[in-house]
Amino acid sequence: MSKSSISDGFGTEYRGLTAEALTDATTVSDVVDALETSHLVVIRQTPLSPEQQIEFARKIGQPVPFNISRYRHPDYPELMISSNVVKDGKPIGVARVGNFWHQDSTYLPDPPEYTLLQGVQVPEGHGDTLFASAINVLEALPADLREKAGQATATHLHSRRFRMRPEHVGLSLPEFRAAVDKEYPPAVHPLTPVDEPTGQRYAYGSSGYTEAVDQFDANDNKRWFGAIEEFLGNPENIYRHKWTQGDLVMWKTKIAFHSATELPEGAGRIVHRVSIRKSNR
Ligand SMILES: O=C(O)CCC(=O)C(=O)O
Ligand SMILES: [Fe+2]
Incomplete structure (x- = not known):
């Protein structure tokens, strides 16, 4: 496993963590510390099933079903499918989520503290996510x-x-x-x-x-x-996350400004999203 800082004080990247490692209390506590102090965590290429992703979220805090109920996964209410993919004429998830600069759910009186995304299907060269502290x-x-x-x-x-x-x-x-x-x-x-x-x-x-x-x-x-x-608007101030399959990206919702980028026609992207409320508060 390797761990490095993404940019001065903002963001931590882990490589070589297995799904198994993410069930380990010491590893999870290291990740949560990095999240709390550097506000953005990237775990490269650790694909998780929906159950594993929700389980990982449970180790961090309390997964909360997305505040807009029709955006929830039918079998896993804690999971939201964020996607532009259409299957058999039906959208498989919610398209164009967060494609403008924002901090998550600031319109709520008490937004969940963390967001956890998994890049399940990510087109090469498109669909990057921009972050700033x-x-x-x-x-x-x-x-x-x-x-x-x-x-x-x-x-x-x-x-x-x-x-x-x-x-x-x-x-x-x-x-x-x-x-x-x-x-x-x-x-x-x-x-x-x-x-x-x-x-x-x-x-x-x-x-x-x-x-x-x-x-x-x-x-x-x-x-x-x-x-x-x-x-x-200045690229020098931004971390641009170029997704690879199975990346887990999580952030502290209040600190991490972020924006999804536009997808060209035919570039199918699927992201699994979980909102997490801090449990020890
Ligand atoms: O899909 C993305 O790149 C980020 C979308 C977003 O703003 C979010 O999930 O909170
Ligand atoms: Fe967002």
């Missing part, structure tokens, strides 16, 4: 805004990205947004929380799910989210 994002924001951000909160809305369901057909856009806001009430979170294990502050929220910083005027909001977009 929210600690680095915060450091890159204008100093005057960082000063104001200390006590600020931001409001996150699922309706910014919510996908229309059959029952929404016929609603006007404001009616649609009102219906979603009723189902998912606005979530208010600190703008720059402290990451407990590292003691570092990070920027929580991006224009994907975040409506606004509550205490900022329109101009400061524009500067804040504009600077985040600019940072994330």
